[in-house]
Amino acid sequence: PAAGLAEAEIVTPKMRQTAEKLAATALQDTTAYDLVESLTTEIGPRLAGTEAEARARDWAVKKLKQLGFKNVRIEPFEVPLWQRGVEKAEITSPFPQPLYITTLGGSVATPPEGVEGDLVSFPSLAALQAVRAGSLRGKIVFVDQVMTRTQDGSGYGVAVQKRRETAFAAHKAGAVGALIRSVGTSSHRFAHTGQMKAITDTSVGPSVPSAALSAPDADQLARALSRDEPLRLRLTLTPQTQARAPSGNVIAEIPGRERPDEIVLIGAHLDSWDQGTGAVDDGAGVGIVTGAAKVIMDNLRRAPKRTIRVVYFGAEEVGLVGAKAYAEAHSRELENHIVGTESDFGADKIWRFDTRIAEAKLPVAKAIGDVLLPLGIGPGNNEASGGPDMKYVREAGVPVVTLLQNGWDYFDLHHTPNDTLDKIDPAKLAQNVAAYAAFVYLVAEMDEDFRE
């Protein structure tokens, strides 16, 4: 058991030296940036199920083959397709003016002429959920709950419940429409979109048309409501849905030289929301994991012992559809997944190394973590999620880690049109690639693993 091993037995001095050399090489390598530049420029927005997402898969296959990866393939699946239409909100009385909104993913449509109603504001989702069924007949509800800026992204988990549940709670209350203060931390006027419940979730109840307001617009409504006159709004949303559309995961490998059946899974998601070009979410992740694998592939005399598998998940944004497809398609292989991790939290520097592994194997994480320290990455906790697309493999027992990016600014851009290439700092991106390269090499090469 690892508990009995000295660190130098887990990560030998020679392995450490190799990892450090790979990291140093990665800091100078531009593969990651070149990929995200290409993806965001030549494909741009790539919503799950669209023709643009299909073009992104073709782009990925071509790039991964050009880079020299093996076993490059698409694993197709289907996904419902939801697409925004007109999205318009305005105060009609007493202070007529337009508001800036974005339709929430999965929202039902209003009639073409919209719905109009008096606005009722709630300080939290819980407050809306507490009202009597049917007591808000004809109203438009507004959940004005503020998201807290945090470095580790923990503000998101709380805020996202509001995005998921408001439209359903509003329907129960009898409302005709619902608005939420954006799940985001920016002061610009783009509202942050995002999926309500998973697009594949067939158990959801009825809901009302719903949209997010930018923070300045939410502030504006709060001020307008403070005038103590009824505030009347009109909301027009005409999204359309289609039951089935093609999606898929793209997979590439560096086959292991000694234990090819043992998989080190590194992922990112290829789809994006429809308004930005998906640079920090998640073009950066695509660049980081691919760039790291490329550095390993090109700078070692022989491939590492285990197989390194790069997965670009499809249809993440609309409810982890690619993640589920992967876990199902590879269910018999999951016991050979040594570790899984996804880069899906932007491109700022990695500052923390979290794990979710057997307690007894924490010394293995410690030995690896020590190699990451010079990159400015400190030890974290043993409660990592591994990233959104690791949900199903994690639930199936695959150990996961998170190389946690600094998320301080991430939710300024997340799911808005502002998620564009210029927001990525190439030097910070390279630090990510370096950390991934060192980590992935060590796990693929070491004799230890993370299970009991």
Add this chain to the structure above:
Amino acid sequence: PAAGLAEAEIVTPKMRQTAEKLAATALQDTTAYDLVESLTTEIGPRLAGTEAEARARDWAVKKLKQLGFKNVRIEPFEVPLWQRGVEKAEITSPFPQPLYITTLGGSVATPPEGVEGDLVSFPSLAALQAVRAGSLRGKIVFVDQVMTRTQDGSGYGVAVQKRRETAFAAHKAGAVGALIRSVGTSSHRFAHTGQMKAITDTSVGPSVPSAALSAPDADQLARALSRDEPLRLRLTLTPQTQARAPSGNVIAEIPGRERPDEIVLIGAHLDSWDQGTGAVDDGAGVGIVTGAAKVIMDNLRRAPKRTIRVVYFGAEEVGLVGAKAYAEAHSRELENHIVGTESDFGADKIWRFDTRIAEAKLPVAKAIGDVLLPLGIGPGNNEASGGPDMKYVREAGVPVVTLLQNGWDYFDLHHTPNDTLDKIDPAKLAQNVAAYAAFVYLVAEMDEDFRE
């Protein structure tokens, strides 16, 4: 002549003390913030000639009367009305994706289905103007000239030529549409709107439909063009115009106690662009000049010697239409205008005191400037514009000054939806009010003036 006067004779110790007391009071006064809060919340966007601008005038009359000003009135005039419609741009080939644009004020419309053409990029307006007439038949031109961030706003003068001239130069070249990189300094995805040539300028030649691209979109086009394939765009703009619509200037006064015919003119503009709520441009100015006059009115035993006239200009954004109407309506009075100044550069702290007065009267400016120094305001040059709406009175010989705000961030917000109340820092706004209160009091009270 002032040149012979000691500073203490221009601004007596007692006047200085009063000015300092007014400034200190202004730093605690919330009138300015309350006004901009009210204007941006209860009126919101107020484009020249619209019903919203008319509501803003009614709001202004009511507020100015409530505050205790005298001779509150509207001086009406007419203005052509231009309103944006659909605005859509997309790369159709080889990298299909939407772009974020804003129609430039005064742009002509495309057909409803838009225009499509290959994109031709120019590094500057001059480069476009240098092409042979008719040589860009069927193309869409793109002037990719970057605006420089400066503290004093000097980057704007250069950049704005591109906004004014591109559509006309593009027409001469035979193009079917024109795009410019936004006149702005932000990295968000809102393009900055603004008027091309003055809406009242009947001498303008033919032009093509034209829009501004956000900086990230301009970057995207530059990258896409670097792929060496023809880049095809579709541009759809459906603005509408109407020959005449009502506008007006709103005027209020503190009559002078000794020389009521001599006017100290302080202005701001009441209209705004249609996408933000006109907080920094120019709700802030409305608050600053009114707040300053209010502090003077409420905190002196007697009114100053000269009349303080507050003017809210209408239809500034579309080409200084209110400024011209004012200069015409008051032409016989202009020789009694002691000084004119407008606050129209946001709400960051004032850092410099510029003048355009007789050389011989620079000691008068120096004496006033010394009172402003403790507010962090240093001496500037003698080439002030006085603000956009001072153009015609300045040209008629009225001395002008500029209490110059720090414009470092101004063009991040200017003419975009992001120009909202949350961008105003009440403490910085109060510093503006303090500077205006001290300056206006001194000029209204002193025996000197700024002319030879």
